[in-house]
Amino acid sequence: MRLSISHETTYHYEDQVRASIQYVRLTPHDSERQHVLSWQLELPRPVRAQLDPFGNILHVLTLDEPHEAIIIGARGQVDIDELREAEHESQSALPFLRFTRLTEADEALQAFATQQCRQRRDRSALIDLMHGLNQYITYTPGATEVQTSAAQAFAGRAGVCQDHAHTFIACARSLGIPARYVSGYLYSESSEHLASHAWAEAWLEDAWYSFDVTNQLARPERHLKLAVGLDYLDACPVRGMRRGGGFEQMHAKVFISPLPAPVMSVQQQ
Structure with missing residues (x-):
């Protein structure tokens, strides 16, 4: 595309x-x-x-x-x-295990991640986590601010794509899976959703896989990546x-x- x-x-x-x-x-x-x-x-x-x-x-x-x-x-x-599901990089993914103020996993987030994934640490587990967060945190523009943390958005059960990405990253890191924040664009046929966007990537099987919680998409076929980081402030x-x-x-x-x-x-x- x-x-x-x-x-x-x-x-x-x-x-x-x-x-x-x-x-x-x-x-x-x-x-x-x-x-x-x-x-x-x-x-x-x-x-x-x-x-x-x-x-x-x-x-x-x-x-x-x-x-x-x-x-x-x-x-x-x-x-x-549109057919590529993962991206390979030579840089180590280990820095993306580090929590930040915006991605700190409190007890509630840790419990939710464990409930969704159990003992699994594969892509299907993270897809279940993606769907679970989408159902738990209602997409609500204006409900949060740029400084809202993952724990705060999760407790309020409302947020936007930034909050969906932060909560996914917090959960993944609590499971020992490197995850990072992605900023960019998403093309949608609906004119209401043509805008800047944010999603997450997780390091699985030596590659980065995308997880768009807001749109429940695990394949980035309509996503254009601008930047990555530990959280919103980096990217x-x-x-x-x-x-x-x-x-x-x-x-x-x-x-x-x-x-x-x-x-x-x-x-x-």
Whole structure:
């Protein structure tokens, strides 16, 4: 599947911001499952790309002059291998066993993971865990914030894709399975769900397998990966700090559409 993406995020501030720094992870990279055909990042000024500790493509945007708004855009085309279910990497998966504040598994999460998986530690067990979390935590926009932890979302039984990913990661790590947070895009035929998305990956049989709790999908055939990390803070598309500015308003527009695959011509002999 070939996907075309257009993503624009605008930040407006109540007062002038004296200075700001934005960590931008909005550029996908090639992998076994996706091939970037073209990609363009639109920032207020040119910024050199670098790799962060997790291998994500990172741009650090620093604005030293006063400003009242920031517009960050990204657009491009990416081919997705719909048949590939897992991705292999040379880096160790062991760092993704470490809990963070957002992915700490309390007693309730540990008990839920054990109840869903019992003694199993395979893909079918984690698929059962995915379905169980989907039924337990109702998708409810506005019920949580970016700083809401997995334990808090689980206790409240409501959240969004970020919370679904965090609770899955917490459960998997409590079972001794490396798991990581993924940010990116999901294409859906329903226009209501064309947006940025988050899901989880778990390390099984020397490969990373995807688990989208929100949509109950264990095959990433319509997912475009941007970044990975221990939790949301490591992999979110844009994360920043500023001096001044007062109240902030953020508005994001994301458009995703499938494109027809190129037709190969056959020359006659």
